[in-house]
Amino acid sequence: MKFGILVNEGPYTHQASDSAYQFTKAALEKGHEIFRVFFYNDGVNNGSRLTVPPQDDRNLQKAWTDLAQKHKLDLVVCIAAAQRRGILDEGEAKRHGKDANNIAPGFRISGLGQLVEAGIVADRLVVFGD
């Protein structure tokens, strides 16, 4: 089956990103296809490479990045939600006159159309949120 995944909460405060990660990993191991993982609302914070969780805790951003690299996953952060919350890639940082960017490897910033496309193309869109 072809899945789309929507993550609507940031890391650590909510379990949504953990659950989405576990679901995505399990689906891939079972041979399913993940068309795209889209990050919206506070979910965009999963795409910051500047998080430093305690060493004895899981590192969600790294987990997503590693999974993306292993399976060529498309991890997309919503541009409008990301700008509000200070998640920028190099191009966006430059465009808005900011002195740094923080997008994590394996993530890319794009529009909400990418979420709607996932809803259209996937057999199931699975939402992880509050």
Place this chain on the structure above:
Amino acid sequence: MTDVNAPQVNTDVKKKFMFVNRKAPYGTIYALEALEVVLISAAFEQDVSLAFLDDGVYQLMKGQDTIGIGMKNFSPTYRALGDYDVTKLYVERESLDERGLKPEVLMEITYEDENEDFAQKPSVHFVSRSELTEIMAQQDVLLNF
């Protein structure tokens, strides 16, 4: 800036998208950001509907005034949904009752029916919890906010 929201897929595929709004309009960003996805999915010419339940029914209250909290009052956007061919707004009756709200406290939201000489028709439909369950079961994509 490139138009990142421009439809890039074959929009011959038309799916039923329902946006389930469960939270009050202010206090959290969910209502506002849900509305942003609604408008984009309408641009993709999908069959879009909205459901309002739990505190989500407050999103459609008349006379919203946000000056005191310093936030933008985005409630006029709901009344413009008809212009985007979003004409199905389902409000759960039980959620209104549980909050002591009458249907009259909600905004009147209409659309112009181009098949009937642009007659003004109501977009808001009051449905029971069990009716909403059936409507949800008919959807292809459900997005909860």
